[in-house]
Amino acid sequence: MGAIASARKETIRTGRMDHTFHYASDRQSELWLDVHRAHSPAVNDSGVIDIYRRLFNKIAAQQNSAPVHVIGLGCGGGAKDRLLLETLKKAGSRIRFTPIDVSPALALLSASVSREWCDEPLHPIVADLRQFPKLPKALDPIDDGAARLYTFFGMIPNFEPDEILPALRGWIRPQDRLVLSANLAPALTESAADYRAAMEIVRPQYDNPQTRNWLTRVLHDWGLESLEPAYSLRIEGKNGLLRFCANAGTMQLFFSYRYTPERLHATLAAHGLALGDGFVSPSREEGVWIAAPQRN
Numbered sequence: 001m002g003a004i005a006s007a008r009k010e011t012i013r014t015g016r017m018d019h020t021f022h023y024a025s026d027r028q029s030e031l032w033l034d035v036h037r038a039h040s041p042a043v044n045d046s047g048v049i050d051i052y053r054r055l056f057n058k059i060a061a062q063q064n065s066a067p068v069h070v071i072g073l074g075c076g077g078g079a080k081d082r083l084l085l086e087t088l089k090k091a092g093s094r095i096r097f098t099p100i101d102v103s104p105a106l107a108l109l110s111a112s113v114s115r116e117w118c119d120e121p122l123h124p125i126v127a128d129l130r131q132f133p134k135l136p137k138a139l140d141p142i143d144d145g146a147a148r149l150y151t152f153f154g155m156i157p158n159f160e161p162d163e164i165l166p167a168l169r170g171w172i173r174p175q176d177r178l179v180l181s182a183n184l185a186p187a188l189t190e191s192a193a194d195y196r197a198a199m200e201i202v203r204p205q206y207d208n209p210q211t212r213n214w215l216t217r218v219l220h221d222w223g224l225e226s227l228e229p230a231y232s233l234r235i236e237g238k239n240g241l242l243r244f245c246a247n248a249g250t251m252q253l254f255f256s257y258r259y260t261p262e263r264l265h266a267t268l269a270a271h272g273l274a275l276g277d278g279f280v281s282p283s284r285e286e287g288v289w290i291a292a293p294q295r296n
């Protein structure tokens with residue numbers, strides 16, 4: 001049995017859909033881009049775009065015009081990586097860029113929107129990050145082991161922390177850097193009550209026709225469309241965190257954790273990563289930070 005057929009069988013056995021099914025095909029990528037354009041604060045909120053600009057300026061100043069290899073982990077449409085490359089390039093760095101995504105269409109889209117800021121040939125990679133423990137070795141032939149700047153934008157919410165953070169921590173060598181962002185629950189304080197109330201504020205970003213259309217399309221492809229009328233979106237607690245969960249009857253289609261800054265710090269620290277400089281948007285709905293392996 002091929003890898004896709006066996007992942008599908010596993011989804012049906014466990015009642016949990018692997019998120020990569022929501023992105024991997026060209027059509028799924030298009031549907032996700034529709035959701036992203038309509039509902040992502042990074043597209044529609046200038047206060048969010050501004051925090052990326054501010055942090056990228058800081059990174060460019062630290063880079064001091066040295067050459068840089070940027071690796072976009074789960075690059076999506078590539079707009080944030082593109083802004084980073086543009087900022088680094090304008091500050092005088094020579095740029096190499098490697099977008100990586102489970103979706104071939106998104107890896108290629110990201111490469112094409114970034115091309116004008118790159119000095120070296122682009123090598124888009126299509127891969128499942130959860131199955132790529134040797135990622136740094138795979139990059140060696142591309143950059144001869146040069147220092148790397150990994151980006152991990154908007155990715156943390158869609159993984160169980162244990163399923164990606166150990167790998168991410170393992171990829172960062174002492175000479176490398178990591179910049180990551182997360183969609184946040186815009187809580188006024190870190191209290192449990194404020195955390196839950198904040199989830200309701202961002203619910204419309206998930207509870208909308210475009211997201212439902214995106215997340216239920218796979219059911220139609222698999223002949224499981226009879227499950228669609230049982231679609232629901234709810235807020236669920238897990239290990240002290242809250243997340244949005246889209247289900248179709250008993251099948252979990254998707255989840256998205258919303259962290260608060262403190263909860264994000266704690267989750268990363270549990271996996272040996274520390275947040276450094278960063279900014280949270282005025283809406284408190286998104287934050288972006290430089291991160292690094294913790295010093296012992």
Ligand SMILES: C[S@@+](CC[C@H](N)C(=O)[O-])C[C@H]1O[C@@H](n2cnc3c(N)ncnc32)[C@H](O)[C@@H]1O
Nearest residue numbers: 023074075076101102103127128129130153154
């Ligand atoms: C929420 S989007 C974030 C996209 C982009 N970084 C941004 O901030 O706009 C998640 C992206 O990660 C990709 N992705 C999801 N799971 C993945 C996996 N296991 N391995 C590689 N890419 C994955 C999806 O195809 C999608 O492009």
